Amino acid sequence: MSASNIYLPEVAVLERVVDDIPEVKTFYWRFEDAAAQAAFHRFRPGQFAQISLFGAGEFPASLPPSPTEKETFFTIRQVGSCTTALHRLKAGDHFAVRGPYGNGFPMEDYYGKNLTFVAGGIGLIPLRSCIVFAIENRKRFNRIQIFYGAKTPGELMYMEDFGRWEKAGIECHVTVDRSNNGWTGNVGVVGSLFKKPGVSVPVANTTAFVCGPPIMFRFVIKDLLALGFEERNIVSTLERYMKCGVGKCGHCCIGVAYICVDGPVFTYDQIKQLGEDI
Amino acid sequence: MKALILDAADVTKIIDLLRDGGYEVIAPFCGRGRDTYFDVVNGGNIAKVQLHLPNPYYPPKRFVFPAIERLMTARGGADQLDIAPAYEERRQAIFGIRSCDVAGIGHLDRFYLDREFRDIYYEKRRRNLFLVNIVCTDPERDIGEECFCLCTDTGPAARDHFDLQLMDLGEGEWMAVAGTAGGAALFTDPIFRKGGPEHIERRRAILERARKQFKPETTSWFPATVRYISQGEILDKTWEEIGNRCLECGGCSYVCPACTCFTVSDRQAGPREIERVRTWDSCGLSGFTRMAGGFNPRRAVHDRRNRRFFRKLAQSFIQRELSMACVGCGRCAAVCHGDVGMPRVVEMIRRAGPPKEAQA
Numbered sequence: 327m328s329a330s331n332i333y334l335p336e337v338a339v340l341e342r343v344v345d346d347i348p349e350v351k352t353f354y355w356r357f358e359d360a361a362a363q364a365a366f367h368r369f370r371p372g373q374f375a376q377i378s379l380f381g382a383g384e385f386p387a388s389l390p391p392s393p394t395e396k397e398t399f400f401t402i403r404q405v406g407s408c409t410t411a412l413h414r415l416k417a418g419d420h421f422a423v424r425g426p427y428g429n430g431f432p433m434e435d436y437y438g439k440n441l442t443f444v445a446g447g448i449g450l451i452p453l454r455s456c457i458v459f460a461i462e463n464r465k466r467f468n469r470i471q472i473f474y475g476a477k478t479p480g481e482l483m484y485m486e487d488f489g490r491w492e493k494a495g496i497e498c499h500v501t502v503d504r505s506n507n508g509w510t511g512n513v514g515v516v517g518s519l520f521k522k523p524g525v526s527v528p529v530a531n532t533t534a535f536v537c538g539p540p541i542m543f544r545f546v547i548k549d550l551l552a553l554g555f556e557e558r559n560i561v562s563t564l565e566r567y568m569k570c571g572v573g574k575c576g577h578c579c580i581g582v583a584y585i586c587v588d589g590p591v592f593t594y595d596q597i598k599q600l601g602e603d604i
Numbered sequence: 605m606k607a608l609i610l611d612a613a614d615v616t617k618i619i620d621l622l623r624d625g626g627y628e629v630i631a632p633f634c635g636r637g638r639d640t641y642f643d644v645v646n647g648g649n650i651a652k653v654q655l656h657l658p659n660p661y662y663p664p665k666r667f668v669f670p671a672i673e674r675l676m677t678a679r680g681g682a683d684q685l686d687i688a689p690a691y692e693e694r695r696q697a698i699f700g701i702r703s704c705d706v707a708g709i710g711h712l713d714r715f716y717l718d719r720e721f722r723d724i725y726y727e728k729r730r731r732n733l734f735l736v737n738i739v740c741t742d743p744e745r746d747i748g749e750e751c752f753c754l755c756t757d758t759g760p761a762a763r764d765h766f767d768l769q770l771m772d773l774g775e776g777e778w779m780a781v782a783g784t785a786g787g788a789a790l791f792t793d794p795i796f797r798k799g800g801p802e803h804i805e806r807r808r809a810i811l812e813r814a815r816k817q818f819k820p821e822t823t824s825w826f827p828a829t830v831r832y833i834s835q836g837e838i839l840d841k842t843w844e845e846i847g848n849r850c851l852e853c854g855g856c857s858y859v860c861p862a863c864t865c866f867t868v869s870d871r872q873a874g875p876r877e878i879e880r881v882r883t884w885d886s887c888g889l890s891g892f893t894r895m896a897g898g899f900n901p902r903r904a905v906h907d908r909r910n911r912r913f914f915r916k917l918a919q920s921f922i923q924r925e926l927s928m929a930c931v932g933c934g935r936c937a938a939v940c941h942g943d944v945g946m947p948r949v950v951e952m953i954r955r956a957g958p959p960k961e962a963q964a
Contacts, residue, residue, distance in 0.1 A: 330724055331689050331724045332721045332722070332723065332724070333675055333676070333725075333868075333880075334675075334676060334687065334689050335687065336687075337685045337686075337687060378678075380678035380685070380687075380870055380878040380880070381870050381872065381878045382870065383868070383869060383870050384868060384880075385896065405896045405897040406896025406897060407896075408896070409896065415682060416682075419682035419683070420680070420681075420682055420683065420684060420685040421682070421685070422678070422685065422687060540899075565895070566893065566895070566901070567892075567893050567894060567895045567896075569866065569867055569868045569882075570866075570868070572720075572721040573719060573720065573721060574715075574716065574721065574723060574864065574866070575865060575866050575867065575868065575882075575885070576864060576865030576866070576885070576887065576915075577865070577867070577885070577892060577893060579887075579911075579915060580901070580911075582918065582920040582921070587720060587721075
């Protein structure tokens with residue numbers, strides 16, 4: 327990134343677009359400039375980037391790839407004017423990116439621990455980086471389990487990844503709110519998986535990662551606290567309207583923190599202190 | 605710091621010195637009544653520059669952080685993209701900036717430059733800006749009904765962040781204090797002469813008199829309010845009352861010398877050319893935190909009022925910038941239709957007192 331101008335993005339080239347689930351696509355890209363690409367690739371799991379579609383604007387987005395992977399990509403739901411502009415792009419098109427920003431997950435702090443990931447819907451996107459990083463550094467971590475829920479089977483993301491993760495010996499538990507024909511898996515909210523026969527959630531020496539829509543977040547937190555998790559061992563990443571990503575524009579400032587520079591990763595006891603809705 | 609004396613008749617000659625030095629000089633002028641404003645000095649209007657006048661409502665922070673500013677231009681489109689930053693560098697001097705506004709720029713310096721990320725647009729303007737501070741001494745014209753710089757410890761005489769400070773000592777004499785090497789460099793001009801102990805004594809006496817011109821009410825209440833806000837001891841009822849009086853116009857932010865928030869938008873500048881600009885924004889406006897898809901974590905207006913005053917007065921933010929994001933200029937009090945400018949809010953919070961459980 328431009329060392330002198332914190333707002334100036336670098337030109338990026340879209341390499342290919344993959345349909346994920348309805349309204350959600352994954353955009354594989356790289357910087358036009360190889361040095362910028364190399365500098366960017368030192369990002370940490372849990373960090374984010376600012377994506378520019380000149381004419382529409384700029385928006386923050388999680389980085390779903392792990393730095394251990396070769397390719398850089400975003401997984402983006404079409405929801406506003408900027409994401410709509412991004413969804414219109416085709417392979418070979420140019421746009422712009424700056425980053426990485428934010429604190430990211432302190433991965434070293436989790437060495438030797440159990441990792442329990444709980445994701446709802448597209449909440450899996452910001453956790454994917456951490457999951458892949460943990461799997462690529464499998465020996466550094468203890469037990470790894472993933473609980474993932476979506477509204478319908480058609481809205482389950484990263485299913486190819488799940489296949490790979492299961493093969494790598496990771497416990498993956500998937501559920502949907504409403505089933506349809508052909509679905510043989512679990513039906514129910516993601517928290518219901520914790521109590522399923524044959525499932526056990528370790529609490530001692532475990533960090534739980536929770537990401538999903540506000541309602542899911544509230545219920546899962548309740549379930550985890552009931553299981554005996556301490557608030558400081560529950561981790562999430564927050565989202566806010568942001569313009570700059572570098573602690574200047576003020577939009578993401580809640581409580582005593584700027585989400586962009588002090589976050590987006592916070593422990594649940596920190597989130598409670600910030601005092602705003604998730 | 606070096607201090608010299610000059611004749612009252614020579615004070616505006618400093619403008620000429622600065623203009624000869626290549627500065628575009630901005631100075632305060634008077635319109636009708638309370639209407640005062642900063643404008644560029646030229647050969648025609650220099651005689652109309654006012655040394656004592658009510659501080660203009662439109663704050664001079666715009667010379668380092670403009671209300672609207674071009675950040676970059678992107679040429680091309682999806683097939684090919686070329687992004688070039690847009691910098692504007694010109695040497696500007698503000699003659700007659702008040703101590704509160706000097707403190708405001710000092711606060712912006714720490715916010716935009718002293719933290720992890722440096723804002724180059726701010727830096728380029730600031731680096732080229734020369735500040736000639738005039739101390740508020742005239743009880744009729746300088747010190748207004750809303751002024752409360754005594755409570756924020758930013759006036760009536762600025763202690764730092766100026767290049768040159770001027771103070772009316774009466775009897776046709778002014779004192780000039782250099783705050784930087786650039787300010788001291790002006791002292792080679794023959795308009796300046798050495799002063800004596802009697803000048804120091806006059807300065808002390810005038811400042812003492814000026815300090816007594818401020819309304820006493822909010823003065824002693826700021827520290828308590830900072831404590832209540834920092835400790836989260838303010839009743840929701842108090843925030844709701846403040847919120848109910850807020851008309852959500854954003855005016856308080858736009859006149860504030862210490863507000864830093866901005867929004868960024870793109871606009872078409874040519875067939876294949878997009879300009880990215882930033883404009884002042886306000887946490888008082890409902891769209892400030894609204895995300896794509898419509899979710900807004902800060903729904904109620906009192907949440908947003910709470911936000912503004914928390915950001916300005918909470919201890920953790922004061923520690924971050926080493927100064928409160930309020931410089932006591934009183935502009936918010938002057939422009940607020942609902943009378944919930946800073947002094948009134950401080951008063952309301954202080955009157956409500958800490959909640960019962962905190963008192964116990």
